[in-house]
Amino acid sequence: MLVPHLLVSILPGVLWLVFFYRKDRHEPEPKRVIARVFLGGMFMVVPAGALEFLGKDGLTIARGSGDLGLIFLYAFLYIGLIEEGLKFLLLALTVNYRKDMNEPVDGIVYGITVGLGFAALENLLYTRTMGFEVGIWRAVVTCLAHATFSGWGGYFLTAGGAYRSVRQRFFRGFGVALFWHGLYDFFIFLNTPFWSAGALVLTGILLYFLFRKMHELEAASPFNN
Template identity: 35%
Template sequence: MIPFIIIVAFIPGLFWLFYFIKKDKYEPEPPLFIVYVFIAGMVAILPAGIIERFFHQLISNKYIYYIFIVGLSEEMVKFLAVRLTVFRNREFNEPIDGIVYSTTAALGFATVENILYMMTMGWKVIFVRAVFSTLGHIVFAALWGYPLYKSKKTGKKRYVVFGLFIAALMHGLYNIFIISAQLYGLLLAVAIIIILYCLMNRDIKKAEEESPYKK
């Protein structure tokens, strides 16, 4: 049963991974780098889990907990999965790379999270995890992925810092709306995903236009 759960949990991650790889059409990233970042994203769930568990009993305010602990810690560890692996490499050399690597780290993180949820909660969470949660991790990471390249190019950290803050905020609000288990909360959570997905696609198109390798 566990091997089957693992296989099922990988399917949405691999689907979206190939989707973003195809978007990097002018100067594709080395496949090995994609694997590195995906694995780093998988490993990143460990420190995030430790941080969340530690603060869970210490912070009663759900807004503070889900935005500044859950949202911020998860976006930070995904950011570090990119920052500590490929960020300084010369292959990180066009705007789309920031989105490709940030979403790759997010997919590694989401894949492990899907496995854990499916092992503890069963098959009833497959659809929600595969569609909304995986896509959520993607669109949150894209908020700092595109600015990450801009920060590297200009040397100004404020772009990625702002992106991380917005990602943590959106991530936290999404979680708050989901756990409310109210119709309005679920609708707001879905609205966040749809809006951020549209913004991500806008940034992808912008990044493609800005590629120095576009002929």
Template identity: 30%
Template sequence: MTPNLIVLAFAPVVILLAYIWFRDKYEKEPFKMLFTALLFGAFSVIPILLVEEFFMEFLPLFSGTMQVFLHSFVVAALTEEFFKFVFLYLLIWKSPEFNEKFDGIVYAVYVSLGFAAVENVMYVFDYGMQVGFTRAITAVPAHFLFGVTMGYFVGLAKFYPERKKRLIRAALLFPILLHGVYDFILMMGHPFVLLIFIPFVVFMWIYGLKKMKTLSAQSIYRNDFTVEEDLLKKL
């Protein structure tokens, strides 16, 4: 792999890592924990590849739209988001550094982008510069947003224990749904279906930014911190 390809593979990941770090305005997470989150995300590639390879053995039993649906929602979305969640949970749930809701988003994004970095290197190595540019503005930001969504619900689950089960389910379900729809649109490749790709990506960004804003506003380290009653009513 040439230096240019290496830079292309890692640049979007580094940019998004820096972005979420700056968005964590009130109490930064220790670099050791953030680096560990990246490593956990990178190591999650191992079980993900093994399980995806197992599921792929059954795909030829199906055809057409059903095959694309199963590839999108089960082989890719379910497998990847499940293992990212497992590694995230193992890393932070009992950690004293997980001390406010927004931390859930920060760590989930770092785990998700750790996975995305390895995946991106694999794709760029196999398919070259053009695929690298495409993934820099599509797949890597998508993993960032899947991480935001997962971290939002994990952050709430930690601090609203009476709603933990429902919120943990949401932390798995919503990223799987977003990921599955994202992959399904691209894998179908039908012109009509592709028409909704850009609106769907815009929706994910609006949704993700709103979730970040909501939990950032709930930081216990803000001087004007107050419990947001409307947020509690929505849970």
């Protein structure tokens, strides 16, 4: 059963990566760096899972109680903080900022890449424990959700206004990714069809405007001849 699980979890992440990678037309990022970031994103699921396991019971209580304050805490300052924090830590450690992020769209590309890597292994774990149908759902929704959270965060690494230092850019991008991830999880944790649909709508809106932003930055690329 492992092969079908791999096909429904890892393969969609790779296919989405190829799709987004081809959007960077003028000076595509080195494939070895993209592969390193994608695989690193997968690896970050391990420490994220370990940290989140420590608060598993608290999250269950928060979701069951309907306490908005607790749900907010776990959505933004626990799950979102851990997962986006690890993604941006990976980008800081594995990407040569001045060499590889030399085009306005590059930050989005790397943000999407680490998000898809993270989603791929996370999806595999969910598919193995919760079933094939869950894997199919997550192959689309969760992959794109993670891609948009970290993709919008990545936007601020190479575009999104002039900040005085690389450190400020990373903190800004991390904050943006954390906000969207936290808001998405907050909607999901409310456990109602209406707010779950709201999470889907949020993902669609973020994805639509991310496509538009990538197109805009590609047109403004210094390598566009």
